[in-house]
Amino acid sequence: MAPKVKLPKPGELSKIDFKTPATDWMDTPVEFKPGTFCWGSKEKDLLTLGLPNPRQWSPADEDWKIPEGWETTILEGMAERLSKYRSFKIFMDICVRCGACADKCHFYIATGDPKNMPVLRAELIRSVYKKYFTKSGKFLGRLAGARELDMNVLKEWWSYFFQCTECRRCSVFCPYGIDQAEVTIIGRELLNLVGLNIDWISGPAAACYMKGNHLGLEPHAIAGNIESMVDDIEDITGIRVNPTFNRKGAEIMFVTPSGDLLGEPGIQTCMGYLMLFHELGLDYTWSTYASEGGNFGFFTSNDMAKRLNYKIYAEAKRLGVKYIIGGECGHMWRVLNQYMDTWHGPADFLEVPVSPITGTVFENAKSTKMIHISEFTADLIKHNKLNLDPTRNDHLKVTYHDSCNPSRGMGLLEEPREIIKAVCNNFYEMPENTIREKTFCCGSGSGLNASENMEQRMRGGFPRANAVKYVKEKHGVNMLANICAVDRAALPALMDYWNPGVGVTGVTELVANALVMKGEKERTTNLRFEDLPGKGGNE
Amino acid sequence: MDVKFIEIFNEKKTAISSRWLDAMIASYPNDNSGFLMNQKDRFANPVGYTFTIGIEGIIEVLVKGEDFSESVSFLEDIIKVRAIQDFTPAKAMxxxxxxxxxxxxxxxxxxxxxxxxxxxxxFESKIDDLALTAFDIYVKYREQIYELRTDELKRMTFSLLKKANLMSEIPDQEFEHKDQK
Structure with a gap:
């Protein structure tokens, strides 16, 4: 007879460590479960970028192959940054733990994991700061919230600083203005000192360093991709647009994230730029060298961001353009708007941007000499310079997702909305506490839009998707517009999971669909080759 | 279902809902501040909101005693959330x-x-039925996570593969025709 096995009762089965007692955060080591973290950076990419400790490693392994004496490297790195960046020192010192930020992070909201509270995420690093850089921490230790730096702490940093999308929603609510994104930025810098990054960041950064863009597209591939968009535009409109590449003496250089050159729905946004500029007869050129507006160096370190950004002004100078227009992107604009001028300015070889169509002087870009495509387009629409037929977008019920960096980072709130209202008849805002400065992140920003961490992305994007669900149910919204390449790459998956049936589009794609071009044939499809309402053959 | 049972269930409905919600929130032991329970704004606390509305919805349907299929959408909303959180399948369900x-x-x-x-x-048999449906839903969403990964890869590379003649699109009409066979 088989031995008698004692089976658990049904109640026991469902109760197994169900009410785990919460342990103190310092005593809760981080777990690495597949689906919730990104792969570690590859040896070859760190070699390319000249970053420390290049080796093959996996976050799932116990041994992360960190060199001896790493504690000293990290602490010295911390000391250097405390003396170099006053903001970092202040953010370490002034937090009073009021908790205003605690429930504002999309990752915390969706996981309930306290280490995703911005205050505690900062505390991960602050506790080490206290131990080694403050008297109270040195003497009182844990009583003063201080702790030793050990391998568990390092792994915890890696996990949680790559669970922050640097969206800065928490900083909107902080009475002291502590910018958690900057704490994460420093945290990531320190991790990079011992070779800890993620593949989805160091891979694109290395490609950008060697080829000029994150996707590693070489000049002929860029020109080829744009050529095939030109063919598609001709099929749809009957008009052949003629973009130029690396043309010296053009008035304007156009820089966009390389995500717009490959993959849907980025390419439709790119087709939109091509059509708009052609219709205006704009004297502009693409650059196959400054072929990336985005900057994954920004998710690595200040030095790396600076290095990758250099090409933009350098290329503008080489081509002798007057100013630069930039495409729809998120973090690209935080870098361009807030850092580029300090790193590589003043760009006194450029001129203050003036729209050749309306004569508007973009005083806001007086120093950087670079304007956002939405500012440019909204100005055209305000001056009634575009012939638009919004009924072509009548099958769409559109809502607008404020991308974190353009909204919170540079205050670009009204322009995209003015554009959408001019090119679409059906526009519905999401609830007030989920848009504009309080916008919820897509959950995949700051280099976290890899695919191996899909679960994590679905969590992080839940608050955003939840607001979209509301307007979908209330108004029948079926299109989520945005001005960010990461959004265009990441939101389709988010919508497929949480709100199937809601598409994702760049704002300029909507513009191009509504744009009545001079001499165009009667359009029967939109830029995605889908039938236009009332004009298609398959309806 | 028994009229008397429905009657007494109805009387205790609120207490049952609230205990059920408590039990569900208890699976987040780290939520010391009680955020999931206390923050009532549906946009600030989508997880708590989804659970509250979902539980009330399921209880309402169960109490009517008839067809529980109306409760599936509520069940789906809850499970969708739990399928992407840090739970083993057993704990999620x-x-x-x-x-x-x-x-x-x-x-x-x-x-x-x-x-x-x-x-x-x-009544308990009904809950068993509900559980079976819940398993279907859970597995569907877990599978979707992996589909999302492949779909994303396709979106990123489709235009390239098409250009290199490594992939071609089957026109809709042809596709529909095949389906009809």
Whole structure:
């Protein structure tokens, strides 16, 4: 007879460590479960970028192959940054733990994991700061919230600083203005000192360093991709647009994230730029060298961001353009708007941007000499310079997702909305506490839009998707517009999971669909080759 | 379902819902501040909101005693959230079975007094059905996570593969035609 096995009762089965007692955060080591973290950076990419400790490693392994004496490297790195960046020192010192930020992070909201509270995420690093850089921490230790730096702490940093999308929603609510994104930025810098990054960041950064863009597209591939968009535009409109590449003496250089050159729905946004500029007869050129507006160096370190950004002004100078227009992107604009001028300015070889169509002087870009495509387009629409037929977008019920960096980072709130209202008849805002400065992140920003961490992305994007669900149910919204390449790459998956049936589009794609071009044939499809309402053959 | 059972269930409905929600929130032991329970704004706390509305919805349908298929959308909303959180499948789904215990404890006295044990068994069978549906939903969403990964890769590379003649699109019409066969 088989031995008698004692089976658990049904109640026991469902109760197994169900009410785990919460342990103190310092005593809760981080777990690495597949689906919730990104792969570690590859040896070859760190070699390319000249970053420390290049080796093959996996976050799932116990041994992360960190060199001896790493504690000293990290602490010295911390000391250097405390003396170099006053903001970092202040953010370490002034937090009073009021908790205003605690429930504002999309990752915390969706996981309930306290280490995703911005205050505690900062505390991960602050506790080490206290131990080694403050008297109270040195003497009182844990009583003063201080702790030793050990391998568990390092792994915890890696996990949680790559669970922050640097969206800065928490900083909107902080009475002291502590910018958690900057704490994460420093945290990531320190991790990079011992070779800890993620593949989805160091891979694109290395490609950008060697080829000029994150996707590693070489000049002929860029020109080829744009050529095939030109063919598609001709099929749809009957008009052949003629973009130029690396043309010296053009008035304007156009820089966009390389995500717009490959993959849907980025390419439709790119087709939109091509059509708009052609219709205006704009004297502009693409650059196959400054072929990336985005900057994954920004998710690595200040030095790396600076290095990758250099090409933009350098290329503008080489081509002798007057100013630069930039495409729809998120973090690209935080870098361009807030850092580029300090790193590589003043760009006194450029001129203050003036729209050749309306004569508007973009005083806001007086120093950087670079304007956002939405500012440019909204100005055209305000001056009634575009012939638009919004009924072509009548099958769409559109809502607008404020991308974190353009909204919170540079205050670009009204322009995209003015554009959408001019090119679409059906526009519905999401609830007030989920848009504009309080916008919820897509959950995949700051280099976290890899695919191996899909679960994590679905969590992080839940608050955003939840607001979209509301307007979908209330108004029948079926299109989520945005001005960010990461959004265009990441939101389709988010919508497929949480709100199937809601598409994702760049704002300029909507513009191009509504744009009545001079001499165009009667359009029967939109830029995605889908039938236009009332004009298609398959309806 | 037994009229008396429905009557007493209805009386205790609020208590049952609230205990069920408590049990579900208890699966987030780290939520010391009580955020999931206390923040009532549906946009600031989508997880708590989804659970609250979902539980009320399921209870309403169960109480009517008829077809529970109306409750599937509520169940789906809850499971969608739990499928992407840090739970083993058992832990993610345990909440369905917890309802049995809660109902037994809440209604035990009345059931004994009224001698309606059969009605309780009927009700528990309904929860079993609900659990089976819940498994289907859970697996569907877990599978979707992996589909999302492949779909994303396709979106990123489709235009390239098409250009290199490594992939071609089957026109819609042809596709529909094949489906009809």
């Amino acid at each position: 345990a909440f369905v079975f917890q309802l049995k215990t809660i109902v037994r404890e809440e209604l035990g006295k009345e059931i004994r007094q009224n001698q309606i044990y059969d009605a309780l068994l009927d």
